[in-house]
Amino acid sequence: MSKSVAAASGHALWAKMPKANAELFALTYGSLVTELIRDYDSIEEINEQLEKMGYSIGVRCVDEFLAKSEQHGMTVPTCQNLKDTAEVVAKTGFRMFLGISCDVTMAPDGNAFSLFMYENPLALFVELPKTNDMPTAAGGATKKWEDLKYSNLYCGILRGSLEQINLRVSCEYIRDVLQGEEVNEIRVTLREVLQDGAGDDYKEE
Amino acid sequence: IEYSTLSYNPIIHKNKNKGTNHPKKMGFLHLFVVNKSGGLIHHRPLGDRAPTIGTNEWLRIGSTFHSLHAIAAEASPLRLLGNKNAYGADDGIEEINAGGILLKSFQTRTGVKFVITADPGTADIDYVLREIYVLYTDCALKDPFYELEMPIRCELFTQAVDLLVERVEKSGAGSFKQR
Numbered sequence: 001m002s003k004s005v006a007a008a009s010g011h012a013l014w015a016k017m018p019k020a021n022a023e024l025f026a027l028t029y030g031s032l033v034t035e036l037i038r039d040y041d042s043i044e045e046i047n048e049q050l051e052k053m054g055y056s057i058g059v060r061c062v063d064e065f066l067a068k069s070e071q072h073g074m075t076v077p078t079c080q081n082l083k084d085t086a087e088v089v090a091k092t093g094f095r096m097f098l099g100i101s102c103d104v105t106m107a108p109d110g111n112a113f114s115l116f117m118y119e120n121p122l123a124l125f126v127e128l129p130k131t132n133d134m135p136t137a138a139g140g141a142t143k144k145w146e147d148l149k150y151s152n153l154y155c156g157i158l159r160g161s162l163e164q165i166n167l168r169v170s171c172e173y174i175r176d177v178l179q180g181e182e183v184n185e186i187r188v189t190l191r192e193v194l195q196d197g198a199g200d201d202y203k204e205e
Numbered sequence: 206i207e208y209s210t211l212s213y214n215p216i217i218h219k220n221k222n223k224g225t226n227h228p229k230k231m232g233f234l235h236l237f238v239v240n241k242s243g244g245l246i247h248h249r250p251l252g253d254r255a256p257t258i259g260t261n262e263w264l265r266i267g268s269t270f271h272s273l274h275a276i277a278a279e280a281s282p283l284r285l286l287g288n289k290n291a292y293g294a295d296d297g298i299e300e301i302n303a304g305g306i307l308l309k310s311f312q313t314r315t316g317v318k319f320v321i322t323a324d325p326g327t328a329d330i331d332y333v334l335r336e337i338y339v340l341y342t343d344c345a346l347k348d349p350f351y352e353l354e355m356p357i358r359c360e361l362f363t364q365a366v367d368l369l370v371e372r373v374e375k376s377g378a379g380s381f382k383q384r
Contacts, residue, residue, distance in 0.1 A: 071336070
């Protein structure tokens with residue numbers, strides 16, 4: 001799918017989706033992360049929980065994406081390779097749900113891609129504390145805030161949604177604006193193209 | 206699969222060719238939804254004339270259809286790459302046109318199958334199938350208590366489906382753009 005077609009669909013779909021208050025969205029997410037920080041001791045666990053939540057969202061998101069793009073007459077053509085998938089995710093998917101557009105860079109071997117987000121709707125008003133500033137939590141170890149992947153939800157969403165269309169991927173948050181970088185980067189690596197169950201069984205006969 | 210319809214009753218076929226008018230009963234009969242693994246996750250009568258079918262029978266129908274859908278792609282003389290059709294979903298049965306019944310199936314790219322049975326000649330079935338997919342995403346998937354692949358027990362979904370069918374039947378045939 002060419003970039004411009006994906007982008008155009010994205011814009012059109014964004015216009016048709018019901019909107020929520022961006023601040024409410026960011027603040028709700030912020031309180032969710034704060035709760036997680038209170039509940040869990042280690043940053044790794046928090047990151048993992050965020051990813052799991054994202055996964056549950058992702059598996060449901062993809063059907064909505066496919067259904068609504070059909071409904072509004074913008075069929076997403078079948079992707080021929082990972083590059084097409086990346087374009088659709090970045091230009092159409094992200095724009096439809098979040099109103100932001102991402103840039104995509106493919107890895108040289110074609111099995112991975114990076115999504116670059118210049119604005120992050122989840123991280124409005126957010127500032128992460130520096131490790132040295134925080135007093136030790138009662139009874140717990142000092143948390144290393146540099147390891148917190150605040151927007152790890154996206155990684156889960158990508159993993160969940162791509163799994164529903166038979167692409168098993170692993171996603172990792174590489175660079176985060178909240179940690180002082182210039183851009184948010186998520187690396188998506190294709191692990192396996194899954195085969196639907198039914199086909200294989202009948203091939204055996 | 207582009208060609209899968211067989212008429213089980215050749216007599217009716219001949220009558221059509223002669224141009225004989227036979228009274229057309231138009232109406233939706235049943236909706237059923239099959240998940241990725243072939244389990245039935247929803248079934249609902251869409252009209253008064255839908256025959257009553259027991260729950261066990263429904264489960265059998267769901268799994269049988271799922272298997273037939275897959276076998277049809279294997280048995281088809283025209284095999285598509287990876288058994289995926291142009292839309293990107295698994296190739297398989299799209300329509301069964303038998304003597305007294307019309308069955309249309311729509312498989313999403315995530316593997317969920319929406320199937321509607323109706324009287325032959327009922328219009329707008331494709332439109333209804335796609336709208337039901339949207340209702341599935343809005344009502345069933347967004348229900349926090351709904352687990353994926355499990356039976357759909359959402360009031361909102363069933364109400365919305367009923368309203369949709371009512372709206373389509375009221376508007377008359379052919380008033381919705383066929384994709």
